[in-house]
Amino acid sequence: MSTSFLLETYAKRLRLPTIKRVYKEIAHDAAERQIPYEEFLLALLEQEVQQRDANQIASRIKHAKFPSMKTLDQFEFSAIPSLNKPKLLQLARCEYIEKTENIMFIGNSGTGKTHLSIALGKEACHHGYSVQFWTAAKICNELMEAQSQKRILQLERQWLKTDLIILDEVGFVPLSRTGAELLFQFCAARYEKGS
Known part of the structure; x- marks a missing residue:
């Protein structure tokens, strides 16, 4: 089995959809810039955490059932x-x-x-x-x-x-x-x- 297949399989099994989606791009960038393994892993995990945070915020906003989307920046x-x-x-x-x-x-x-x-x-x-x-x-x-x-x-x-x-x-x-x-x-x- 190929490394890519296994990585995608494990990412899916571990419920890491963002890592599954971005690992190739981040791996390519890390190889080009000779980034240490820890920094590569950190970049992958940061992407996953940021996406999960964004998903949780979106879920809370949806659950709130606001009649419209307003922000303080938009207030006159x-x-x-x-x-x-x-x-x-x-x-x-x-x-x-x-x-x-x-x-x-x-x-x-x-x-x-x-x-x-x-x-x-x-x-x-x-x-x-x-x-x-x-x-x-x-x-x-x-x-x-x-x-x-x-x-x-x-x-x-x-x-x-x-x-x-x-x-x-x-x-x-x-x-x-x-x-x-x-x-x-x-x-x-x-x-x-x-x-």
């Missing part, structure tokens, strides 16, 4: 001069999650609350945190449906396992009494957990 801070940009950039470091602190954006419609929420949520995904984005109306509907199907505990476990919950449009759409009560109970359960 000049449109709202009273907004504390240094504070928002500090929040992007996600220390508030570790400290189990809450953040609330309050303002009129069209002032960028959703944009900032998504941007901070994406930053949390990049920092390794699990995130869920919900509108208040959607989570209330989901809670009422879960209650009627007797799977509310399942939804609560999912809610409590998530590092960051983003609730958008709170107070924007009127909620049913039952939905509002369930939402309050869920928020209280999360608060009791200390997150």
